[in-house]
Amino acid sequence: MEKSQGLLIVLSGPSGAGKGTLCQELLRQMPSLRYSVSLSTRSPRPGEVEGIHYYFGTRNEFESMIARDELLEWAEFCDNYYGTPRFAVEQALQEGLDVILEIEIQGALQIKKRFPQGVFTFIVPPSLDVLSERIHKRGTETEEVIQKRLAKAIQELEYVSEYDYVVVNDEVPVAVDKLKSILVAEKCRVKRKPFVFKGESV
Structure with a gap:
């Protein structure tokens, strides 16, 4: 076959919606799932490992990849480039492996234009109050930055209709089960795997 x-x-x-946590738990429960490692031109942070957390490159290398159309998506934030290399993703998909990307909305919409057959899922918190609480608990940002993040979150929620599914991340185990169910359902889509019955006529 x-x-x-x-x-x-x-x-x-x-x-603050918990994308990273859900992604890590999904990868833990589904060892066959492949995580797409992004490419960045920023310097590695303490503890980050090349090829696991990010691929790190120079601006010239990144811009050459853009020119050769070797990225599924890319964007520039704070004077650094971030993007998803095409080769590793396309190779894994051709080998029949499922690949997961955890990326910003801007990048996701770029990928949707190139790869509309992808499965696009939007992760949301139970409420803005919960989102605010989660961001505050990090203790890594000023109140001004937190308020900017919350304002941005309200804007980003308007893009939900661009996605195939929305999952409310209230309890991690429940949200992970929903994501697993989405993957099972998608694999059963006729358009992905047409089934032809080769038996006797009824």
């Missing part, structure tokens, strides 16, 4: 192509799963949502 011909091996079917893997699924490209894209997770997006406001900062």
Whole structure:
């Protein structure tokens, strides 16, 4: 039987919605799932490992990749480039492996234009109050920055309609189960794996 192509799963949502936590738990429960490592031109932070957290490169290298159309998506934040290399993702999908990307909305919408058959899921918090509480608990940002993040989150929620699914991240185990159910359902779509009955006529 011909091996079917893997699924490209894209997770997006406001900062503080818990995308990273859900992604890590999904990867833990589904060892066959592949995580797409992004490319960045910023310097590695303490504890970050090349090829695990990010691929790190120079601006010239990144711009050359843009020119050669070697990125599924890319953006520039705070004078640094961030993007998703195409080769590793496309190779894994062709091998029948499912690949998950945890990226910002801007990048997700770029990928949707290039790869509309992907599975696009928007992660949201139960409420803005919960989102505010989560961001405050980090203790890493000033109140001014937190308020900017909350304002941005309200704007980002307007993009929910661009996605295939929305998952409320209230309790992590429940949200992970919903994500797993989405993947099972997507693999059963006729358009992904047409089924032809080769038996006797009824």
